[in-house]
Amino acid sequence: MIKRFAIFRWIRNRPIWSALIILVAALILYKVLAPSEPTYEYVAMPVDRGAVTRIVSASGKIRALNTxxxxxxxxxxxxxxxxxxxxxxxxxxxLAEIDPTRVAARVTQAEAQVDLARAALAQAEAGLARARTDIEIQNRDYHRRKELAARGFTSKTGLDQAANTVAAAQSGLKTAQAGVISARAQIRQREAELQSAKLDLTRTRIIxxxxxxxxxxxxxxxxxxxxxxxxxxxxxxASDMRVMQVEASVDEADIGEVRVGQPVRFTVDAYPDQPFAATVRQIRTSASEAQNVVSYFVILQVQNPEGKLLPGMTANVEIVTGARAGVLRVPSAALRFRPRPGDRPNDETTPAAGASRSTTVWLASADPYKPERRTVRVGMRSEEFVEIVGGVKPGERVLLRSRSLEKKAEEEPDDEEAQEEGR
CATH class of the missing domain: 2.40.50.100 (RNA polymerase II/Efflux pump adaptor protein, barrel-sandwich hybrid domain)
Incomplete structure (x- = not known):
């Protein structure tokens, strides 16, 4: 009791110090009990209507259509x-010429061999004529001896000798006929060699x-x-460089979406700001593997009337596998965004398994730090946007990410600093 009176007496005797102590205590209590200002904010974007284009990215080389x-x-x-x-x-x-001296000598040699073969044929034909004349003479002699033998004017031995001579003449005729056939075959062989030599002579000029x-x-x-x-x-x-082709390597995970006839856009390093249009012409079924990555070649056909595209250029390819215009869409980042744990409602649940076309997005509400969870049905997906079939309306703002206010204050200059930098 005495201590309490002493405190009151001290406060009454020192009012200024007492007021300062009470003020400091009130400030400390306020700092402890009052909520702190958030150090972050959420970035949002309104739901709008526009185009959703699904693409498959690849790279490839430009080749001539027919090389x-x-x-x-x-x-x-x-x-x-x-x-x-x-x-x-x-x-x-x-285009070029190979020294024809050696081949021309072969042609001359082959021509001489043909002449020799033709001379041999003439000799064989002369021998055949002699053999035919000889057999006629021997036949007449045999028939004459045969008539004499019938009259008893010649012996049996003389008739047999005449018959042997006829047989020998017949053998000689067959030999002469075979010699003619051989000589003619030699001519055909030499003429073939001559034609081959002449063909090689024409091949000395590369056409x-x-x-x-x-x-x-x-x-x-x-x-x-x-x-x-x-x-x-x-x-x-390159037979015609007005029409070129791009050999694009497409990953096996994306090849199922590629179809013949799909539109393609691509750029090359030589003209980075100029897109080129192409069309899928062929999907090759033979796979290539590099470092355990399987890919397939997709052949694209592109018109090259100005001749800007050259063989060997690297093409950065985007194959348009699907496109829809004027649909309700949100950025793809909205489907991946999740609020900070303290800002989520206690009843947050995950979409049911099997609802592959349903997912969750977060919408901005009256309280910027208490977003609204919304289940939406999605359609076509692309890298930038996702089609929304139902669940949100145009103009509603979907959250994309959180941004630190402290970092923003450090990085962004105030108005006076910005003006000084502008000067």
Whole structure:
């Protein structure tokens, strides 16, 4: 009791100090009991209508629609080259020439062999004529001896000798006939060798098989071409560079959405701000695997009237696998967003299993830190937007993410600082 009176007496005797102590205690109590200002805020975006485009991203190389590799079927030293890189050539135009000296000598030798074979045929035919004359003479002699033997003017032995001579003449005739056949076969063989040598002589001039543009040249004058085991590649000709193709590598997880005829847009590093349009022309079923990643080649056809696209360029491809215009949509980030634990309602539940077309989004409410949970039905999905079939209305604001106010205050200058920086 005495202590209580002493405190009252101290307060009555020191009113200023007492008031200061009470004020400090009130401030401390207010700081402890009053709610603190939030250090974050939620970023929202209104639900609107627009386009939802589903794409499959890939990369690939630009190739000519038809690339022809021109080689040499004979060996030799290249004496002349008539074209260079980017040369426009026509079908039948000479590209290069291999030294024809050795092949021309083969042609001359083959012609001589044909002449020899024809001379041998003439000799064989002359021998055949002699054999036929001989057999006629021997036949007449045999018949004469046979008549004499019937009259008793010649012996049996003389008749037998005449018969043996006829048989020998017949054998000689068959031999002469075989010699003619052999000589004719020799002529055909030598003529075939001559045709082969002449063909090789024409092959010393490398001819363009089709019209187009020379995109690769692998030979220079003086180089030696060896065509012993395989045809060496000398030139590459793009038949028509006004139409190109893109060989895009699509991941196995996305290949199921790709169809022939789907529209495609892509860019190349040479023209990063200019998109090009293409169409899916072919989906190759042969898979390629690199580092345990399986992919499939999708062939895209693109028009190249200005010749800007060149073989070998890298294309960044977006295949449009689905598109809807004028639908209700929200950003894809809204489906992944979840409020901070303190801002969620106590009855928050997860959508039932099997409701694959239903999900949860959070809407801004009157209290910016107490968002409203809403179950929505979704349609087509893309990387940027998701189609909403039902559950929200246009104009309602969906939450996308939270943003720190402290970081924002540190990073964003005030109006005076911004004006100074502007000056």
């Amino acid at each position: 022809i590799k021109v080689g040499s079927e004979i060996s030799g030293q290249v004496s002349r080259v008539f074209v260079d890189y980017n040369s426009q050539v026509l079908a039948g135009q000479p 363009a098989p089709a019209s187009g543009t020379v995109i690769n040249k692998l030979v220079e004058p003086g180089a030696t071409v060896a065509a012993s085991f395989q045809t060496p590649n000398l030139f590459e000709i």
